[in-house]
Amino acid sequence: MALHPAVSAVTDRIIERSRVSRRRYLALMARNRAQGIMRPRLACGNLAHGLAAAGEDKARLMQGRSVNLGIVTSYNDMLSAHQPYGRYPDQMKLYAREMGATAQVAGGVPAMCDGVTQGQEGMELSLFSRDVIAMSTAVGLSHGMFEGVALLGICDKIVPGLLIGALRFGHLPTMLIPAGPMTSGLPNKEKQRVRQLYAEGKVDQSALMEAEAASYHGPGTCTFYGTANTNQMMVEIMGLMMPDSAFSNPSTHLRQALTRAGVHRLVEISRPGDGHRPLSELVDEKAIVNAAVGLLATGGSTNHAIHLPAIARAAGIVIDWADLDALSRAVPLMTRAYPNGSADVNAFNDAGGMPTLIGSLCDAGLLHEDIVTVSAGGMRDYARRAEMQDDVLVYRAAGPSEDRAVLRDAREPFLPDGGMRLVSGNLGRGIYKTSAVEASRQTIEAPAAIFDTQQGVIDAFKRGELDRDVVVVVRFQGPDANGMPELHRLTPTLAVLQDRGYRVALMTDGRMSGASGKVPAAIHIGPEAQSGGPLARLRDGDRVLVCAATGRIEALVPSAEWDARVPVPPPPPGLGTGRELFALMRTRSDSAEAGGSAMLAAMDGIVDTIGDSIDEGR
Ligand SMILES: O=C(O)[C@H](O)[C@@H](O)[C@H](O)[C@H](O)COP(=O)(O)O
């Protein structure tokens, strides 16, 4: 099938825009391989330290002729999605030995649960925890003991952080080994209904706790289609994990077989020779575009409007929100998983899951089929369903969707476009996800109610001050201000106002959760208020337009008055809960559209400074 012209055009402009930075990245990876972080380079003393506790693998490691896999793990048993990883390293060592190879845990990375920190001060560490994870990944791999890398990670900032860190060791073959979603509990819509009743004071805290615990009830990823499950979709559609391995549940025969097959395959592609597949060659412009297409086709998390640019940048590739907007107009919405519908990821998987989605997107010319993947073939390898037959993992060609209420073919989608809009105007530039918002609500014009905190909104709601058509503006929530937290705790409150019949929208320089949905929201707005951006000039009562159709966010204030306004000063920074340790990241972070990262901004600064020497191979 010929590639869709919009996909081709966006890919070409990304390649052109990234020409210098991508060339320098690949040159640096070639230099890594030639002189870099590899076992043969280590002195005996270095090596002895790395083998001392290797036990039965020590002899093989001493010979230095086999593959040694570095496992970077984000295990902790407080985070339901990562709890299954506790047993993985020991299993993976066994599977590596089956291939005449070895595996060691190269290091651990922190893994924040955004669900636990949602609405709490800890959420102000969330975005930058991604960069801590990237740096922690680099610390593990910097030992140079490994010929291949296995990444264990699922949730929001963890997968982006792992990929960013591993991409700086892109000379090494790398695979993400998933653990899968928890089985279905209380449906997400029912959970949300109880939350709205609680927000209105109609049920008590014990009823709310009961509903929450029935929804989040066991090991595995939460079953809504939020940032964590969008991560898994994106890594699979980039070909960086085994085909059809994202969404089978933990502790099943299939899950174990996929982990074993993944370790075996990772050893194969880590061996020198024709089959060698370094990460830097897999994550190219086409793979990044495939990830964006998957994000849009599935109505994925708005957080990837920040993380995908950051991941791309770590590979020398520059994408922006205009790329997402252009792809969104060509890529249809093919799935209805909460918050874009009532189904969960288990229902999506049962309907055909990633193999059916990828097969349909390939048939429609919406994916680059010729990407290099960790599997033997290209993208079409991922249009195959993994199954157990007589205790053996087998793959069969994916069929059509088995539940058209959840997953549809690209030629008969739920919506003609992927619903992630770039919005801009005199209020700045932001992202607006329409896929979960009713068409009748996608344009809101109403008076602004201005807040500097989430709590301020909830308190005003409880005082009955928001029972009207209103654009709720929560500012000073950007990366520089307080680390760009998710303001997902506003969802029940704003949804109650919407259900009471008011025309409601949210505008913020902060983020929302991947699990946020039904309330129209223009988010990630930059320049952020902290740096004097337009939101700091808004006043209570200003009429504001938030319009997905025209892509506009406007303060309907006479331009002379608007231009004359002085931005209000930011509130004092928060202290406590470790936030002061992240001040260096806040003060040097760049824009959400660039990836929201002080680490990447500093990296690009260095690469730009010494770039010529990289070009000349010095
Ligand atoms: O981006 C995301 O997907 C969210 O950060 C998600 O990981 C977070 O945990 C939500 O807060 C869960 O939803 P609830 O808070 O509604 O349980």
Ligand code: SF4
């Ligand atoms: S999906 Fe969100 S709430 Fe669920 S375990 Fe992951 S980070 Fe926590």
